[in-house]
């Protein structure tokens with residue numbers, strides 16, 4: 511009864527195979543491919559993998575990519591299921607104006623974070639940070655209600671936007687410095703502080719709204735880049751989306 515979990519973002523497809531569709535399942539294999547390489551999964555990394563009996567994923571990369579991913583999975587005789595954010599799932603309630611318009615990856619990461627706190631008996635509000643192609647920063651109250659969240663450009667998009675909108679900002683990647691004194695460092699530090707500052711602001715918003723300091727959980731392909739520059743206390747959890755998918759899968763596939 512192996513389970514394949516998928517997280518298809520705007521830059522990469524991440525996958526993980528578990529022995530069961532349930533929290534705490536054993537990780538059997540995992541990988542990540544840039545979207546330009548997804549057409550090779552079936553002949554490459556997935557070729558020798560035992561056929562999964564269940565597949566659940568979240569995808570925000572659009573229908574064309576979704577079709578290409580589905581094609582790779584024709585290797586097995588199992589239909590993939592994709593998470594669509596709803597009003598309520600796995601103990602989390604969705605405060606978005608139109609719940610289904612929330613990015614599925616955001617919803618799944620929040621479910622992963624909520625259950626991580628529940629598992630250690632914490633009943634605190636939570637801020638969930640995802641640093642991928644875009645950056646999202648979500649607020650969840652102590653009762654498990656998603657209050658709302660922000661979307662901002664990721665490192666790469668910020669840099670490309672500045673490069674394409676100006677004449678004098680084509681420079682190599684720099685270092686994060688408190689007081690940058692060259693263009694490379696100024697750009698790298700600017701992007702990093704924009705993200706760190708947005709997280710700090712959301713932590714302040716939640717603290718004011720909920721009357722207590724939230725836990726902060728960070729994930730995403732570029733989370734490690736942000737880690738040294740954060741101004742609030744946080745925990746880096748690379749598997750957050752997969753943890754959320756395991757929670758959802760255990761409910762959907764139980765019957």
Ligand SMILES: Nc1ncnc2c1ncn2[C@@H]1O[C@H](COP(=O)(O)OP(=O)(O)O)[C@@H](O)[C@H]1O
Pocket residue numbers: 518519520521522523641642643644664665666730731732
């Ligand atoms: N191998 C890598 N080397 C350097 N940076 C990477 C690598 N993989 C991912 N990243 C960074 O992480 C971002 C993508 O993270 P990811 O979580 O896969 O995004 P998404 O979910 O939007 O596809 C990239 O924009 C890049 O900044």
Ligand SMILES: CC(C)(COP(=O)(O)O)[C@@H](O)C(=O)NCCC(=O)O
Pocket residue numbers: 519520521570611612613614615616641642643644645646661
């Ligand atoms: C905000 C996102 C672009 C993040 O995508 P990612 O960086 O993970 O590729 C994605 O979650 C999305 O397309 N969301 C839909 C709009 C929304 O959440 O309001």
Ligand SMILES: [K+]
Pocket residue numbers: 518519520615640642730
């Ligand atoms: K993502």
